[in-house]
Amino acid sequence: MSNSLDLASRPQxxxxxxxxxxxxxxxVTAAVLKVEGYDVVGVTLQLYDHGAATHRKGACCAGQxxxxxxxxxxxxxxxxxxxxxxxxxxxxxxxxxAESYIAGETPVPCVACNMxxxxxxxxxxxxxxxxxxxxxxxxxxxxxxxxxGRGLYRAREEERDQSYFLFGTTREQLDILRFPLGDRTxxxxxxxxxxxxxxxxxxxxxQDICFVPTGHYADIIERLKPGSAEPxxxxxxxxKVLGEHSGIIHFTVGQRRGLKIAGATPLYVIRxxxxxxxxxxxPREALRTTGIVLRDVxxxxxxxxxxxxxxxxxxxxxxxxSSRPPQxxxxxxxxxxxxxxxxxxxxxxxxGQACVFYDAGEGQARVLGGGFIKSAVAAVDVARAEPIAxxxxxx
Numbered sequence: 001m002s003n004s005l006d007l008a009s010r011p012q013x014x015x016x017x018x019x020x021x022x023x024x025x026x027x028v029t030a031a032v033l034k035v036e037g038y039d040v041v042g043v044t045l046q047l048y049d050h051g052a053a054t055h056r057k058g059a060c061c062a063g064q065x066x067x068x069x070x071x072x073x074x075x076x077x078x079x080x081x082x083x084x085x086x087x088x089x090x091x092x093x094x095x096x097x098a099e100s101y102i103a104g105e106t107p108v109p110c111v112a113c114n115m116x117x118x119x120x121x122x123x124x125x126x127x128x129x130x131x132x133x134x135x136x137x138x139x140x141x142x143x144x145x146x147x148x149g150r151g152l153y154r155a156r157e158e159e160r161d162q163s164y165f166l167f168g169t170t171r172e173q174l175d176i177l178r179f180p181l182g183d184r185t186x187x188x189x190x191x192x193x194x195x196x197x198x199x200x201x202x203x204x205x206x207q208d209i210c211f212v213p214t215g216h217y218a219d220i221i222e223r224l225k226p227g228s229a230e231p232x233x234x235x236x237x238x239x240k241v242l243g244e245h246s247g248i249i250h251f252t253v254g255q256r257r258g259l260k261i262a263g264a265t266p267l268y269v270i271r272x273x274x275x276x277x278x279x280x281x282x283p284r285e286a287l288r289t290t291g292i293v294l295r296d297v298x299x300x301x302x303x304x305x306x307x308x309x310x311x312x313x314x315x316x317x318x319x320x321x322s323s324r325p326p327q328x329x330x331x332x333x334x335x336x337x338x339x340x341x342x343x344x345x346x347x348x349x350x351x352g353q354a355c356v357f358y359d360a361g362e363g364q365a366r367v368l369g370g371g372f373i374k375s376a377v378a379a380v381d382v383a384r385a386e387p388i389a390x391x392x393x394x395x
Contacts, residue, residue: 004032004033004036004178004180005033005038005133005135005178005180006142006143006144006150006178007132007133009132010037011036011037011038011039012037012038012039013039014038014039014132014133015038015039015040015041015129015130015131015132015133016033016038016039016040016041016131016132016133016134016135016178017040017041017042017043017122017125017126017129017131017133017134017135018030018033018040018041018042018043018134018135018136019043019044019045019118019122019134019135019136019137020042020043020044020069020072020073020080021044021045021065021069021137021206022044022064022065022066022067022068022069022072022200023065023068023137023200023203023205023206024137024189024190024193024198024200024201024203024205025137025138025139025181025189026069026136026137027068027069027072027137027193027198027200028137028181028189028192028193028196028198029135029136029137029180029181030042030072030073030076030078030135031072031076031192031193031196031198032180032192033135033180034076034077034078035196040076040078041078041079041080041081041129041131042069042072042073042078042079042080042081043080043081043082043083043122043125043126043129044065044066044069044070044080044081044082044083045082045083045085045089045117045118045122046066046082046083046084046085046086047085047086047089047093047113047117047210047211048086048089048090048094048211066082068199068200068203069082070082071199071200072198072199072200075196075197075198075199076196076198081129083125085117085121088116088117088121089113089117089211092112092113092116092117093109093112093113093116093117093211094109094211094220094224095224096109096112097109097112097217097220097221098220098221098224098225098228099225100352101217101218101221101249102221102225102228102248102249102274103274103352104248104271104272104273104274104351105350105351105352105353106252106253106350106351106352106353107352108165108322108352108353108354109209109211110165110209111165111166111167111168111354114165114166114168114169115168115169118136119134119166119168119169119173119177122134123173123176123177126176132176133176133177133178134176134177134178135177135178135179135180136177136178136179137179137180137181138162138165138166138179138181138182139155139157139160139161139162139179139181139182139184139186140152140153140154140155140161140162140163140166140179140182140367141153141154141155141156141179141182141183141364142174142177142178142179142182147302149171149174149175150171150174150175151174151300151366151367152166152169152174152300152366152367153182153364153365153366153367154358154363154364154365154366154367155181155182155183155364156182156183156184156185156364157184157185157186160185160186162322163356163358163367164319164321164322164354164356165322165354166367167298167300167354167356167357167367167369167370167371168298168370169298169300170298170300171300174300190202217249218247218249218250221249222247222249228247228249229246229247229249229250230247230277231244231245231246231247231277232244232245232247232248232276232277232278232279233245233277233278233279234259234261234278234279234281235278235279235280235281236280236281236282237270237280237281237282237286242261242263242281243259243260243261245279248272248273248274248277248278248279251269251272251279252269252272252350253269253270253271253272253287253348253349253350253351254268254269254287254347254348254350255268255269256268256269259279259281261281265283266283266284267281267282267283268281268282268283268284268286268287268348269281270282270286270287284347286378287347287348287349288345288346288347288378289342289345289346289347289348289349289376289377289378290341290342290345290377291339291340291341291342291376291377292320292339292340292342292349292355292373292375292376292377293334293336293337293338293339293373293374293375293376293377294337294338294339294340294355294371294372294373294374295337295371295372295373295374296371296372297337297338297369297370297371298369298370298371299368299369300367300368300369301357301359301366301368301369305369306333309331309332309333312332313330313331313332313341314330314331314332315328315329315330315331316329316330316331316340316357316358316359316368317329317357317358317359317360317361317365318331318340318342318355318356318357318358318370319354319355319356319358320342320346320349320353320354320355320373321353324346325361325362326356326358326360326361326362326365327342327343327344327346327361328342328343328344328361329341329342329343330343331357336374336375337374338371340355349373349376350373350376351373351374351375351376352372352373353372353373354370354371354372354373355370355371355372355373356369356370357369357370
């Protein structure tokens, strides 16, 4: 690529701050831009340090990763800064993660990190360093729009696409952000790392919840919020007590294992009642959802969302999990705010998850925005095996 950043200015006249986590992707991003002639400055954020996490495979933004980022910067010949963001990260991401689980939600901390740290605080730092552009190693594409501004698009390699975690990016931020790896595959990125002689070419990818050193998120929550794992009951859909639990933070909607309840048919966690400390379980069909109520919606599609929805609903494609393909849906105004109607339904939708909008269901579709799931509407009243709407109509 002769110009990875789609800028009119010459590379040598353009300063680019690259967010370097110490992994393969951000390291190659910095190297590619340096080779293209840009004035590159590497910045690494120290986000946490949980001891064992500094050397654990799959961790990021801690001890070993900072060393790796510094080594890459030296290798490619760019200045490199390490900024202490631990307190900010704890407040904006880790504490909110814990509070969300205690409330019976399933949070997505990577979204919170991107919205509150990487694309907000780090952008301020980039401007202070005189940057024209902030670049990251995310697998997502940014392209100019015909009418001006830039659009966010899914990555070329579907398995690596990270657009789900970036729906909160604003139009103003997109004008400054660039993602040089969006049209590359992971294999191509690793090959570039080898060509540039980077020692991290075969380094393991970081995991989603990077600040959980043991992989057991409940341990982190109990340490941050002592007493949060209050015992309660496990009940069926009719409220009948089937057993006890040691805290709802150990459960998520859709979970089957770990219930320790024998039944004629498999039981799943249908919902979490944090106020009464109840885990509600039932058959898999009770997990099916056709409607979602959203909060904190961000729109980066064309036009004004409220104007678009003023007279009619809007056809979109949505993802309610990062690992699921987009599915057809309708976005509309409802009594509770923005609502999504899933054409084919979905199983195991949980409050706290993100619902991301796209303009198509396949390929490098454009990201239109998204929001956080406030509540989900069950497709059927399992006890009666009828649509809830029909039951309500009968009164």
